[in-house]
Amino acid sequence: MDQSSTVIFTDMDGTLxxxxxYSFAAAQPTLDALSAxxxxxxxxxxxxFAEMTELxxxxxxxGPFVVENGAAAYIPHGFFKQKxxxxxxxxxxxxxxxxxxxxxxxxxxxxxxxxxxGEFTHFSEMSTEELMAATGLSEDEARxxxxxxxxxxxxWLGSDIRKAEFIESVRERGATPLEGGRFIxxxxxxxxxxxxxxxxxxxxxxxxxxxxxxxxxxGKNDIAxxxxxxxxxxxxxxxxxxxxxxxxxxxxxxxxxxxEGWTETLTQLLSLKD
Numbered sequence: 001m002d003q004s005s006t007v008i009f010t011d012m013d014g015t016l017x018x019x020x021x022y023s024f025a026a027a028q029p030t031l032d033a034l035s036a037x038x039x040x041x042x043x044x045x046x047x048x049f050a051e052m053t054e055l056x057x058x059x060x061x062x063g064p065f066v067v068e069n070g071a072a073a074y075i076p077h078g079f080f081k082q083k084x085x086x087x088x089x090x091x092x093x094x095x096x097x098x099x100x101x102x103x104x105x106x107x108x109x110x111x112x113x114x115x116x117x118g119e120f121t122h123f124s125e126m127s128t129e130e131l132m133a134a135t136g137l138s139e140d141e142a143r144x145x146x147x148x149x150x151x152x153x154x155x156w157l158g159s160d161i162r163k164a165e166f167i168e169s170v171r172e173r174g175a176t177p178l179e180g181g182r183f184i185x186x187x188x189x190x191x192x193x194x195x196x197x198x199x200x201x202x203x204x205x206x207x208x209x210x211x212x213x214x215x216x217x218x219g220k221n222d223i224a225x226x227x228x229x230x231x232x233x234x235x236x237x238x239x240x241x242x243x244x245x246x247x248x249x250x251x252x253x254x255x256x257x258x259x260e261g262w263t264e265t266l267t268q269l270l271s272l273k274d
Contacts (some may be wrong), residue, residue, distance in 0.1 A: 004016070005209070006030070006211065006213075009043075009225060010043060010044065011219065013046070014218040014239075015216055015258065019239060027260075031059065034182065035060070042065060043065040044192045044215070045065070046178075048068060048144060048145060051067075051141070051144040063076065063079060066196075068185070070190040071080060071098055071208055074091075077094065080094075080202070085202055085205075091187075097199065098194060098227065102151060105186050106152055109154070112173070116158070116162070120157055120158065120166065121154070122186075123153050128142050131146060134155055152187070153185050158211030161182075174188075175187065176189045192222060192224055195225075196213060196225050200213050213231070214233055214269065216233040216266070217243070218235040226235070226245055230253045232250065233249060234251070235257070235258060235265070236257050238257055254268070
């Protein structure tokens with residue numbers, strides 16, 4: 001297997017990172033093996049640009065990454081031979097953005113607040129301490145998580161019935177809400193799947209080979225990514241069932257949780273390919 005034949009897209013929280021501890025230690029041997037083979041591992045996450053620039057360095061990933069549930073893709077200079085189509089140079093990366101900025105969605109949330117008073121809060125209204133309590137992140141990590149550019153995570157406090165009504169309300173006003181493991185992400189018509197498809201089209205155009213995409217995720221906001229990939233891997237979660245997929249072929253589900261399941265399934269898939 002060489003770099004041109006396989007591209008791996010991965011969710012972070014609950015997938016490459018443990019749901020409770022955010023550790024990726026169980027996946028480190030597989031990450032090392034993929035790096036040695038030249039296989040790109042591309043985070044495709046709800047996390048922010050600020051979070052990912054630090055986290056990818058910590059993990060040892062130096063390639064492209066997708067932030068805020070498909071809102072934008074960032075590609076390091078030199079990854080492609082040519083400037084990726086539709087990108088601008090921003091913050092030291094080629095950036096392809098897919099939706100409007102955060103301010104637009106904050107205004108929308110202000111509009112619906114009267115109908116759902118006291119039933120939700122969101123990142124821009126939460127203190128660093130509240131974010132730490134809600135996410136389990138450290139103080140520095142919580143500050144990075146709050147630096148959103150394209151969308152806004154909502155923490156739902158009411159009933160499941162009212163949550164469904166809230167989701168429908170923001171959808172009627174033009175948002176495309178996505179339920180992640182902990183939050184409802186309010187943003188535009190972007191998905192991790194659309195970002196994956198855009199990237200793979202560019203990858204195939206610039207490498208002139210037929211590449212296989214593998215997507216790994218554990219939540220509802222990963223469904224579009226897994227549907228768009230050639231091979232889908234559902235990572236088992238300690239808090240919810242694997243997300244349902246319409247596709248039936250090339251779908252795998254881990255028996256182990258989080259990064260252990262990440263290593264488990266990729267090891268099996270790579271063995272099948274060799």
